[in-house]
Amino acid sequence: MQAALRYQHWRDLLIELIARDLKVRYQRSFIGIGWSLMKPLMQLAVFSLVFGLILPLNIEHYTTFVFAGVLIWSWFSGAVGAGTNAISSSKELVRRPGFPVMLLPLLTVLGHGVHFVLALPLVIICAMIDVGLPGAPLLALPVMVLLQLLLTVGLVYFLSAAHVFMRDTEHLVALALTVAFYVTPVFYRPIQKTHDLSYLNTWNPMAWVLEGYRAILVYGEWPSLVTMGKILAFGMVTLAASLWWFARVSPRFDEEL
Amino acid sequence: MASAIVVRGLGKTYRARDRGRPTSLKGRILSGYRAPKREPFWALRNISFSIPRGRAVGVIGLNGAGKSTLLRLIGGVGTPDEGSIKVNGRIGALLDIGAGLTEDLTGRENLFLLGVISGMLRSEIKAKFDDIVEFAELADFIEQPVRTYSTGMRMRLAFAVAVHMSPDVLLIDEALAVGDQAFQRKCLKRVSEIRETGCTIFLVSHDEAQIEALCDDVVLLDHGQLVAYGPLSETMAIYTASVDAKVAEVEARDARLPPKVVEAVLEAEVNRFGSGEMAIELVTLTDSEGNGTDTLVAGQGLNVSFRYDPRELDVAPIALIGIYGPDDTALFETHSDRAGLTLTPGGGPNAVTLEIARLDLAPGAYRLTLGLFAPDWHTVYDYHAEAYPLQIVAANEAAAPSKGFLNPPNAWHRGETVGDDLASENA
Numbered sequence: 001m002q003a004a005l006r007y008q009h010w011r012d013l014l015i016e017l018i019a020r021d022l023k024v025r026y027q028r029s030f031i032g033i034g035w036s037l038m039k040p041l042m043q044l045a046v047f048s049l050v051f052g053l054i055l056p057l058n059i060e061h062y063t064t065f066v067f068a069g070v071l072i073w074s075w076f077s078g079a080v081g082a083g084t085n086a087i088s089s090s091k092e093l094v095r096r097p098g099f100p101v102m103l104l105p106l107l108t109v110l111g112h113g114v115h116f117v118l119a120l121p122l123v124i125i126c127a128m129i130d131v132g133l134p135g136a137p138l139l140a141l142p143v144m145v146l147l148q149l150l151l152t153v154g155l156v157y158f159l160s161a162a163h164v165f166m167r168d169t170e171h172l173v174a175l176a177l178t179v180a181f182y183v184t185p186v187f188y189r190p191i192q193k194t195h196d197l198s199y200l201n202t203w204n205p206m207a208w209v210l211e212g213y214r215a216i217l218v219y220g221e222w223p224s225l226v227t228m229g230k231i232l233a234f235g236m237v238t239l240a241a242s243l244w245w246f247a248r249v250s251p252r253f254d255e256e257l
Numbered sequence: 258m259a260s261a262i263v264v265r266g267l268g269k270t271y272r273a274r275d276r277g278r279p280t281s282l283k284g285r286i287l288s289g290y291r292a293p294k295r296e297p298f299w300a301l302r303n304i305s306f307s308i309p310r311g312r313a314v315g316v317i318g319l320n321g322a323g324k325s326t327l328l329r330l331i332g333g334v335g336t337p338d339e340g341s342i343k344v345n346g347r348i349g350a351l352l353d354i355g356a357g358l359t360e361d362l363t364g365r366e367n368l369f370l371l372g373v374i375s376g377m378l379r380s381e382i383k384a385k386f387d388d389i390v391e392f393a394e395l396a397d398f399i400e401q402p403v404r405t406y407s408t409g410m411r412m413r414l415a416f417a418v419a420v421h422m423s424p425d426v427l428l429i430d431e432a433l434a435v436g437d438q439a440f441q442r443k444c445l446k447r448v449s450e451i452r453e454t455g456c457t458i459f460l461v462s463h464d465e466a467q468i469e470a471l472c473d474d475v476v477l478l479d480h481g482q483l484v485a486y487g488p489l490s491e492t493m494a495i496y497t498a499s500v501d502a503k504v505a506e507v508e509a510r511d512a513r514l515p516p517k518v519v520e521a522v523l524e525a526e527v528n529r530f531g532s533g534e535m536a537i538e539l540v541t542l543t544d545s546e547g548n549g550t551d552t553l554v555a556g557q558g559l560n561v562s563f564r565y566d567p568r569e570l571d572v573a574p575i576a577l578i579g580i581y582g583p584d585d586t587a588l589f590e591t592h593s594d595r596a597g598l599t600l601t602p603g604g605g606p607n608a609v610t611l612e613i614a615r616l617d618l619a620p621g622a623y624r625l626t627l628g629l630f631a632p633d634w635h636t637v638y639d640y641h642a643e644a645y646p647l648q649i650v651a652a653n654e655a656a657a658p659s660k661g662f663l664n665p666p667n668a669w670h671r672g673e674t675v676g677d678d679l680a681s682e683n684a
Contacts, residue, residue: 005378008378009373009376009377009378012373012378012379013373013374015379016369016370016373016374016379017370017373019366020359020362020366020370023361023362023366024359024361024362027361027362028361092357093357093374094334095329095334096332096334096350096357096374096375097329097331097332097333097334097348097350097352097428098332098333098348098350098375098376099374251335251336252335253335254329254334254335255271255335
């Protein structure tokens with residue numbers, strides 16, 4: 001009974017707080033939530049121009065390939081970037097008796113996830129025009145979304161808590177995300193296994209995530225179980241470790257803010 | 258009878274308070290990871306008490322006694338370093354009222370947000386929506402964005418939400434002084450109603466009158482220690498006695514200038530301005546009897562003194578002292594130049610005092626502004642804007658104003674004779 005009530009309350013909190021963030025960002029602008037699509041669309045246009053026409057990478061269905069890539073990446077980088085501040089920018093909520101601080105990092109990731117999920121139909125339409133109907137493997141898409149959520153949330157719990165105690169985290173994260181964008185095959189195909197630098201992709205969880213999504217959207221195949229297993233394992237370990245640490249240090253948050 | 262709150266052997270230290278701990282990468286590298294070892298500061302120590310269900314308990318103590326820390330710990334913010342706290346039932350909190358409103362959202366949206374943040378379910382808020390709006394007196398504005406609201410409207414909205422959750426334990430941190438007199442009275446009434454439903458109330462306040470009006474029992478804290486816990490009248494007597502003893506002790510130490518040094522949080526460019534060539538120091542407030550205090554009974558006199566150190570400058574500065582209301586209205590301001598007084602120039606630290614023979618201000622919280630200027634007014638040496646708190650309490654509730662800042666001695670009389678006079682004049 002107690003637990004059910006708490007679950008309901010957490011759910012209501014998430015709904016209200018996510019709705020607040022979305023409303024505040026888009027309520028007074030003309031194209032509203034469409035703005036969240038602008039960056040990925042611009043990136044799509046630039047990459048299609050540069051790597052489709054000027055320096056051809058010769059990747060088939062490059063439009064779908066890169067569109068999926070930039071959308072998936074913008075959820076990840078947006079959530080990690082903003083999530084690092086999730087605790088330190090919510091001093092008021094952290095100091096409020098009874099407020100579950102545990103929700104804040106999840107809230108940021110889900111908030112950015114809303115943008116991603118709303119944009120997903122566009123990628124699917126794009127894939128349909130560019131490649132053809134993805135068919136049954138499309139059913140695996142929600143699984144991929146959940147796996148990416150798991151991976152991102154695990155990182156964000158760790159980073160948001162670290163940022164409370166060391167305010168350089170935010171800047172380090174921004175730098176790391178910039179580098180990560182280029183070492184992850186967002187706009188190019190995964191590095192050949194024989195290449196000296198192939199470990200940049202083979203040991204990169206975001207590369208696994210991209211591989212999973214692209215199997216469905218670009219190649220119309222089921223994502224490989226090995227890939228999904230790797231993401232799941234990595235995500236679970238990260239999340240468990242982050243949550244353990246988060247729970248340990250969260251009682252000290254209010255002193256540090 | 259089951260206890261609502263059980264606190265056993267509670268202790269809380271603040272390590273981060275000293276700011277000695279580097280929180281930046283640079284700081285960590287420079288200090289080589291050696292965080293400076295300091296004696297831990299115990300904000301609370303050895304606190305044990307238990308509050309039976311349905312009681313209203315007030316916490317009183319001087320500044321820095323640990324009242325707010327205790328309240329937060331009971332609310333589950335932070336964890337104790339020693340001992341344990343057990344709270345049975347749902348906790349509601351009335352604190353930081355007005356924080357957490359989102360400017361661009363409407364009153365309705367904010368109401369839902371505040372509601373879930375203070376622990377209600379959306380379904381509960383929906384059910385109580387009309388009551389809350391009615392209580393807040395905002396029915397006509399509820400669909401307007403909060404950025405168009407006045408301060409009073411914001412406070413009413415936040416307070417209305419907070420008092421409409423039905424908690425088992427209600428924590429209140431000096432939040433009852435909200436809005437105008439009528440609304441305050443409504444809030445107090447509402448809190449009493451909540452109490453009658455069997456809710457346990459835990460109230461932290463400086464306001465003895467508020468505690469006396471609401472509480473059954475009182476917890477007296479001093480420097481993080483539990484001094485007394487018992488029925489209202491007895492504990493309040495101990496508190497008053499200990500405050501008197503403190504005042505007497507201070508007076509005995511220095512009869513000429515009872516140094517009740519008023520503390521202020523001064524922050525450059527926020528409430529402190531000036532060139533810094535000369536600084537205002539050791540601000541003291543004394544009442545007409547010479548007791549150091551920052552709380553006056555309306556109609557009492559007030560002496561404001563401060564020290565200034567001319568350092569290298571060999572000039573006689575101009576001192577300025579002002580009293581400001583809660584809404585930043587200047588109620589009174591004067592300066593030494595106007596009175597034709599030349600302050601002592603140069604030499605060591607000098608002092609200046611403004612004697613106000615009687616201060617007929619309405620009960621409430623005011624702030625003092627102090628300034629030190631060059632003799633030609635061209636340079637501001639030091640200026641503390643609305644930095645020092647001054648409390649005025651009523652000598653007699655009936656003679657205190659229902660509205661406004663002035664509080665001259667007054668009395669009502671029935672007007673038969675006046676009426677007769679007028680009648681005869683008119684005839």
